Amino acid sequence: MPLALSALAAGILFGLGLAVSQMTNPAKVLAFLDVTGAWDPSLxxxxxxxxxxxxxxxxxxxxxxxxxxxxxxxxxxRREIDAALVAGSVLFGAGWGLAGLCPAPAITALISGQRKAFLFLGAMLVGMLIYRLTTRRHA
Amino acid sequence: MENFTPLSALAGGLMIGLGAAVLLLVGGRMAGVSGIVSGMLKPSLDDQLWRACFVAGLLAGAGAYAFFAPDNFIVQFDATAGTVAAAGLMVGYGTQLCHGCTSGHGICGVGRLSPRSIVATALFVASAMSTVFMTRHMMGAA
Structure with a gap:
């Protein structure tokens, strides 16, 4: 129970910080990633x-x-820098750059009630499940 | 750089760091959001309560801000629904393959000076910037 309460407090601080810094906004995140455009270094x-x-x-x-x-x-x-780390990072980055959302803002974006926020989180969970179901065989 | 908001970025960043610090120093866990969320999909009951509490906290913290400062809480998607869905799949699968995301590798891992996380963070930021460059400046899409 103490762990759960500390996790709740940590989550509140984390979520508040994402909202205050506008990192919950995909357009703001993409403006950081758009180095050659109207670059916004806030992130x-x-x-x-x-x-x-x-x-x-x-x-x-x-x-x-x-x-x-x-x-x-x-x-x-884990310590090793292997092919999975490289491939996973590149794939994650490509998805981040396409939509402007990574996992934490994917959750807080739900507050907006927008259909695309639920669509992104749903697809993200499916992606996680696909990984789990396809790697269990090899493990 | 007319959209640059250094003060709110500094304040928000400090809060995010503080949240991750509380989880580490009080609960002994890493605030890696992709790991916390994917852990909730496991068919085991271990560690589910604190994970659910962290996610509830994320929603409560952002929700409180949206309630009290609705004009400052903007969630603007530029991508089409199809692109959003594809991106979600890539983020979900990719973060599992590299075992971390912007919080787990980018903040907690780099903050621990983990070589693995430093490589991952450099790669996903470079990949995201390249993707934005290609979609916005080479393919002409917004």
Missing amino acids: AIVMAAALAVFFAAFRIAQGRPAPLLADAFKLPA
């Missing part, structure tokens, strides 16, 4: 600010045996 500021805070938080976490309200820090175990 770079958002990333830099978020990174600075998380970088400091991670240094603090490294000096602690466990998080405040959970048993252990669960960090990603």
Whole structure:
């Protein structure tokens, strides 16, 4: 339960930050990605600010045996830079550049009630399921 | 650069970082949204409550802002419905293949100085910029 409450608080902060910085708006994100057009560098500021805070938080976490309200820090175990990382990143980036949405804003965009927001999230979930169903055989 | 909004970007970015910091320091988890969402599709009950709470928080945080500042909460899609659907599939499959997205690799991974995440972030940003360049400036589509 404490983990759930911390996740709720973290989600609220994260969602508020996305809305305040307008990263919930696909047109704003595409304006950042359009380097040769009317470039809007706002997303770079958002990333830099978020990174600075998380970088400091991670240094603090490294000096602690466990998080405040959970048993252990669960960090990603993968280390290798392989073909899947490269192909997945390129494919994800292409989709991001086509619609202007990545997974977190895909959720907050639902607040707008627009049909395309639900369409994007639905398609994203289908894409995730296709990955799960097609890779289980090899695993 | 008439659309550049550095102050709201700075404020929002700090809040996003703080959200990821709370989840790490209090709950010990990474705020990687593609992983949190795809984890909810697993047929296991482990870790489902905190994931659902995080997603509910995302909606609550953005929803509160949209309620109190409706003029500033804009969600404008330029792409057609078909392109939006194709893009959603690519984002869903791609983030699973590379195990992360803008939050998991871009903020948490780069913030941990993970070489894997630094490579992933450089690649997906370059891929997204190339895609926008091709669709807007080479194919003539908006």
